[in-house]
Amino acid sequence: MTVVLVDAGGTNIGSVRYALQRLGVDAALTSDAAAIRAACKVILPGVGAAGPGMARLRELGLVELMRSLTQPVLGVCLGMQLLCTHSEEGDTECLGLIPATVRRFAEQPGLRVPHMGWNGLAPQREHPLLRGLSDGEQAYFVHSYAVPTNEWTLASTNYGEPFSAVVARGNFHGMQFHPERSAAVGAKLLKNFLEL
Amino acid sequence: MLSRRIIPCLDVRDGQVVKGVRFRDHVAMGGIVDLALRYRDEGADELVFYDITASPEGRSVDRGWVEKVARVIDIPFCVAGGIRSVDDARAVLHAGADKVSVNSPALERPALVAELAAAFGVQCVVVGVDSLRDADGEWRVRQYTGDPSKTRALARRTLDWVAEAQRLGAGEIVLNCMGSDGVRQGYDLEQLEATRTLCQVPLIASGGAGTMEHFRDAFVEADVDGALAASVFHSGAIAIPELKHYLQGQGVAVRIP
Numbered sequence: 001m002t003v004v005l006v007d008a009g010g011t012n013i014g015s016v017r018y019a020l021q022r023l024g025v026d027a028a029l030t031s032d033a034a035a036i037r038a039a040c041k042v043i044l045p046g047v048g049a050a051g052p053g054m055a056r057l058r059e060l061g062l063v064e065l066m067r068s069l070t071q072p073v074l075g076v077c078l079g080m081q082l083l084c085t086h087s088e089e090g091d092t093e094c095l096g097l098i099p100a101t102v103r104r105f106a107e108q109p110g111l112r113v114p115h116m117g118w119n120g121l122a123p124q125r126e127h128p129l130l131r132g133l134s135d136g137e138q139a140y141f142v143h144s145y146a147v148p149t150n151e152w153t154l155a156s157t158n159y160g161e162p163f164s165a166v167v168a169r170g171n172f173h174g175m176q177f178h179p180e181r182s183a184a185v186g187a188k189l190l191k192n193f194l195e196l
Numbered sequence: 197m198l199s200r201r202i203i204p205c206l207d208v209r210d211g212q213v214v215k216g217v218r219f220r221d222h223v224a225m226g227g228i229v230d231l232a233l234r235y236r237d238e239g240a241d242e243l244v245f246y247d248i249t250a251s252p253e254g255r256s257v258d259r260g261w262v263e264k265v266a267r268v269i270d271i272p273f274c275v276a277g278g279i280r281s282v283d284d285a286r287a288v289l290h291a292g293a294d295k296v297s298v299n300s301p302a303l304e305r306p307a308l309v310a311e312l313a314a315a316f317g318v319q320c321v322v323v324g325v326d327s328l329r330d331a332d333g334e335w336r337v338r339q340y341t342g343d344p345s346k347t348r349a350l351a352r353r354t355l356d357w358v359a360e361a362q363r364l365g366a367g368e369i370v371l372n373c374m375g376s377d378g379v380r381q382g383y384d385l386e387q388l389e390a391t392r393t394l395c396q397v398p399l400i401a402s403g404g405a406g407t408m409e410h411f412r413d414a415f416v417e418a419d420v421d422g423a424l425a426a427s428v429f430h431s432g433a434i435a436i437p438e439l440k441h442y443l444q445g446q447g448v449a450v451r452i453p
Binding site for chain 1: 197198199200201236241242263266267270271272286289290291292294295316317318319320367368396397398419421422451453
């Protein structure tokens with residue numbers, strides 16, 4: 001099975017690669033369209049801001065390619081946000097694969113932004129990506145923008161209000177937390193993705 | 197609910213984890229990767245590695261051990277010490293660190309915080325603040341605390357610096373209360389509470405943990421997001437699983453893996 005990590009400049013790309021290695025998968029880092037198209041699984045990691053993230057995908061000529069993929073695709077953190085239609089962060093048009101708008105956490109007393117740390121996952125519907133996940137198991141989040149819950153939400157997390165922690169629409173999947181840094185829970189979900 | 201974080205801090209010197217008392221007289225505690233794995237297994241929520249001599253020696257973090265840690269560790273970790281440019285930070289983040297923490301170099305040149313936030317996002321940028329109460333009762337910032345012979349007391353007030361660091365783009369503040377560090381008499385709750393009132397980003401308490409009650413007090417009284425400690429974990433005086441069960445019993449939200 002070939003798994004590729006789309007090298008769009010995300011700084012967590014090394015961590016995701018190591019997490020896959022711990023699961024016995026040696027993923028190639030690539031921005032080559034042919035390699036991405038030929039892969040069995042495609043992962044779009046991402047740390048940073050939506051605007052530069054999309055700009056990088058455009059520069060690499062990967063926007064239409066990403067939209068045309070038919071194999072399982074996983075966006076991680078910013079990668080998940082880039083799969084959505086639009087992000088409030090820098091008023092950025094994203095890939096439009098998951099019909100949702102990425103919004104900044106609303107200011108509330110005592111609610112610190114970024115949302116940083118371990119928080120519980122609440123499964124919302126059955127999906128192979130969530131196999132073995134129990135309600136309340138925790139994952140590691142670091143983000144200031146989030147996707148409100150919607151019909152594509154597989155698992156939600158509460159921070160001031162519920163937001164989408166895991167989404168899926170067709171072959172496109174997203175995890176707002178960092179599975180590569182979420183200990184056994186993260187490894188389980190990454191393994192589920194590899195087995196889709 | 198977001199869990200409060202328990203964060204073992206590993207001071208790194210010459211490839212070893214060391215611990216001093218009040219930032220002095222360091223003794224070796226063990227290998228970096230061995231200790232990192234031990235804490236991961238015990239349920240630490242995050243790890244912080246301070247290359248304590250990088251800044252006084254004017255060098256950047258050795259990225260070799262950062263990569264080794266990143267390969268084996270599946271919880272987040274932050275690296276501090278001698279990061280003085282976007283390039284330094286990029287090297288550490290690409291080696292696999294999740295966050296970088298800047299301290300002395302940010303005091304030399306506060307614009308560094310803004311540059312890091314612009315390059316990587318605020319969520320990658322931690323500002324470490326070493327603070328001590330002066331004779332006049334004000335908390336002020338210390339610089340180059342990794343080497344006592346080079347440590348400088350600055351005129352900058354701690355609370356002013358915390359506010360400025362946030363404006364510049366700090367995504368998290370670690371407040372090292374030097375007066376309580378290493379002596380296990382409890383976190384400096386007064387200083388943490390004062391900092392909390394003006395800190396809108398996550399705030400991490402550092403310096404002074406001796407008992408499980410000290411962690412509870414920091415979370416409940418000072419409302420910090422995480423508590424960092426070194427010697428009580430390295431020595432085995434407090435075991436993380438026991439600590440988390442205690443905190444849970446005290447009504448503090450924690451992650452029990």
